[in-house]
Amino acid sequence: MQQDTGYYVIRKQAVPEVLLKVVEAKKLLESGKVKTVNEASAMLGISRSSFYKYKEDIYEFHDSLQGTTFTLTFQMNDEVGLLSYVLNLIADFGANILTIHQSIPLNGVASISITIQVLEATKDIMEMISIMEGKEGIHKVHITGRSATY
Structure with a gap:
């Protein structure tokens, strides 16, 4: 039986309007056309709470991700070998690690940012993220940045 990744591919017309507006708000913020979430939300007619509720859960799908960089952020327990596990997983999936930033662990938990x-x-990045999230000691993995590198 195949593992449930928690991700779905659906046609745009099936996506609720509020989610499409969250994607548009993120684009406005990333492009610098607006400076604040409040500005983007007002411009698109959604609440700030809707933006914050869904911002980490919806991204545009691109047929080809090759040449794209992703920044993954997550919290991780300060345990021997856990960062090594993550780096090996990324290597096993055939992605290139560009940067790694780790905070000093506070209360046994470090903040990690890895750009790949x-x-x-x-291989499938979403599957890799799902495996990361399933590893004990790694807390919710977010894609906080994505850009094409042509």
Whole structure:
């Protein structure tokens, strides 16, 4: 039986309007056309709470992710070998690690930010994230940045 990744591919017309507006708000913020979430939300007619509720859960799907960089952020318990596990997982999926930033652990938990580049041989990034999230000691993985590197 195949593992449930928690991700679905659906047609745009089936996506509730509020979610599409959250995607648009994120684009406005990333492009610098607006400076604040409040501005983007008002412009698009959604509440700030809707933006914050869904911002980490919806992204546009791109047929080809090759040449794209992703920044993954997550919290991780301060345990021997856990960061090594994450780095090996990324390597096993064939992505190129560009940067790694780790905070000093507070109360046994560190904040991690890893920027990866998707290559021709890179396997399914969403599956990799799902495996990361399933590992004990790793807390919710977020894609906080994504850009094309042509």
